[in-house]
Amino acid sequence: MNTDSFKAMIVKEDNGKYIREIGNKNIADLPEGEVLIKVKYSSLNYKDALSAIGNKGVTRNYPHTPGIDAAGVVESSDNHLIKPGDQVVVTGYDLGMNTSGGFGQYIRVPAAWVVKLPEKLTLKESMIYGTAGFTASLSLYKMESLGLAPTGNEVLVTGASGGVGSMAVAILSKAGYNVVAATGKPGKEEYFRKLGAKSVIHRDDVNDTGGKPMLKGRWQAVIDTVGGNILATAIKSTRRHGLVAVCGLTLSPEFNTTVFPFLLREVCLIGIDSAECPMTDRAKIWNKISNEWRLETLADIYTECSLEELDNKIDLILNGKISGRTVVNLEL
Numbered sequence: 001m002n003t004d005s006f007k008a009m010i011v012k013e014d015n016g017k018y019i020r021e022i023g024n025k026n027i028a029d030l031p032e033g034e035v036l037i038k039v040k041y042s043s044l045n046y047k048d049a050l051s052a053i054g055n056k057g058v059t060r061n062y063p064h065t066p067g068i069d070a071a072g073v074v075e076s077s078d079n080h081l082i083k084p085g086d087q088v089v090v091t092g093y094d095l096g097m098n099t100s101g102g103f104g105q106y107i108r109v110p111a112a113w114v115v116k117l118p119e120k121l122t123l124k125e126s127m128i129y130g131t132a133g134f135t136a137s138l139s140l141y142k143m144e145s146l147g148l149a150p151t152g153n154e155v156l157v158t159g160a161s162g163g164v165g166s167m168a169v170a171i172l173s174k175a176g177y178n179v180v181a182a183t184g185k186p187g188k189e190e191y192f193r194k195l196g197a198k199s200v201i202h203r204d205d206v207n208d209t210g211g212k213p214m215l216k217g218r219w220q221a222v223i224d225t226v227g228g229n230i231l232a233t234a235i236k237s238t239r240r241h242g243l244v245a246v247c248g249l250t251l252s253p254e255f256n257t258t259v260f261p262f263l264l265r266e267v268c269l270i271g272i273d274s275a276e277c278p279m280t281d282r283a284k285i286w287n288k289i290s291n292e293w294r295l296e297t298l299a300d301i302y303t304e305c306s307l308e309e310l311d312n313k314i315d316l317i318l319n320g321k322i323s324g325r326t327v328v329n330l331e332l
C-alpha cells in the first residue's frame with residue numbers, strides 16, 4: 001500500500017446486487033473539499049446500513065464508502081480556521097451518502113461541515129454519540145426550546161434499544177426527565193435502568209390497534225425513532241400541550257392519525273433532521289453533549305469493532321438486532 005492509498009469499506013453494484021468488501025482507495029479519488037481528515041473513529045447508524053445495501057434514497061452511485069459519522073485529525077486544510085493537527089468531528093450533511101464516508105481511513109469534506117472536537121470529549125467518545133446521540137440531543141434541544149422541562153410526568157422513547165433510542169433514554173434521564181423505554185427486545189430491563197430509565201415497557205403496549213382517535217393522555221413528550229402505528233399511538237396518548245419529536249422510520253415511514261390530538265390537546269409534532277442542522281445550533285448542541293448532558297453511562301452503550309467486523313454488524317442493525325451504539329475503530 002503506498003502512502004496515498006488507504007483502507008475502506010467499498011460497496012459495489014454487480015448486476016443489481018450490492019457487495020461489501022474491504023479494499024484500498026486513493027486519496028486523489030476523494031471528492032473536492034477544503035479539509036482532508038485522517039479518520040480515527042466512525043460509527044454505525046441505520047442510514048449507513050441502508051447505504052450499504054444499495055438504498056438509492058440514501059446513495060445514488062456506487063462504488064461507494066458509507067459512514068455518515070467520522071472523527072479524526074486534520075491532515076491538510078485550505079481554511080484558515082481549521083489547522084492540520086486539529087481534532088474534528090463530521091456528522092451528517094452528505095457524508096457517507098454521496099460523499100465518501102467514515103468507513104474509510106480518510107475523508108475530504110467542505111470546511112462548513114467540520115466541528116472542532118468539543119473540549120471535554122475524546123474522538124472515540126464523540127463517535128459513541130455520533131449521529132444517533134446528536135439526533136437524540138437535537139430532539140431534546142428543540143423540545144426544550146418550545147418550553148419542555150422536567151415535571152415528573154412520563155417521557156416516552158420508542159425503539160429504545162437502538163442507537164438513537166438508547167441515547168435518547170440516557171440523555172433525557174441525565175436532563176432530569178422521567179423516562180419510559182419502549183422496546184421489542186425482552187430482558188433489557190437492566191440495560192435501560194443503567195441508562196436511567198424509570199420504566200421499561202414492551203413496544204406492543206404502545207402499538208394501539210383499537211382504532212380510537214384519542215387515548216388517555218400519558219406522555220409529557222415523546223422521542224419516536226420508529227414511525228408507523230407506534231408514532232400514531234404515541235400522538236394520541238400524549239398529554240395536553242405535549243411534544244412529539246419524529247426522528248425515524250424503522251417500523252414504517254407512514255402513519256395514520258386524525259386532527260383530534262392537535263385540536264383537543266394542542267399536541268405539537270416536531271420534525272428532526274440532524275443531517276442539515278445549522279452550524280450555530282450544531283455547536284450549541286455539541287456543547288450541551290459535552291457539558292450538562294454528558295453521560296457517565298457511555299461505557300454501557302457501545303461496542304467497538306474494526307472495519308472487517310462491520311459487515312456482520314450491518315446485517316444485525318438491518319434486522320433490529322443491535323443494542324446501543326457501534327463504534328468503528330479505523331486503526332484496528
Ligand SMILES: NC(=O)c1ccc[n+]([C@@H]2O[C@H](COP(=O)([O-])OP(=O)(O)OC[C@H]3O[C@@H](n4cnc5c(N)ncnc54)[C@H](OP(=O)(O)O)[C@@H]3O)[C@@H](O)[C@H]2O)c1
Nearest residue numbers: 046159160161162163164183184248249250251272274320
Ligand atoms: N431524523 C434524523 O436526523 C435521524 C438521525 C438518525 C437516525 N434517524 C432514523 O432513526 C431511526 C433509528 O436509527 P438508529 O440508527 O437508532 O437505528 P437502530 O440502532 O437500528 O435502532 C432502531 C430500533 O428500532 C426498533 N425497531 C426495529 N425494527 C422495528 C420494528 N419493525 N417495529 C418497531 N420497532 C422496531 C428497535 O428497537 P427496540 O427493539 O428497542 O424496539 C431498533 O433497535 C432510523 O429510521 C434512522 O434512519 C433519523
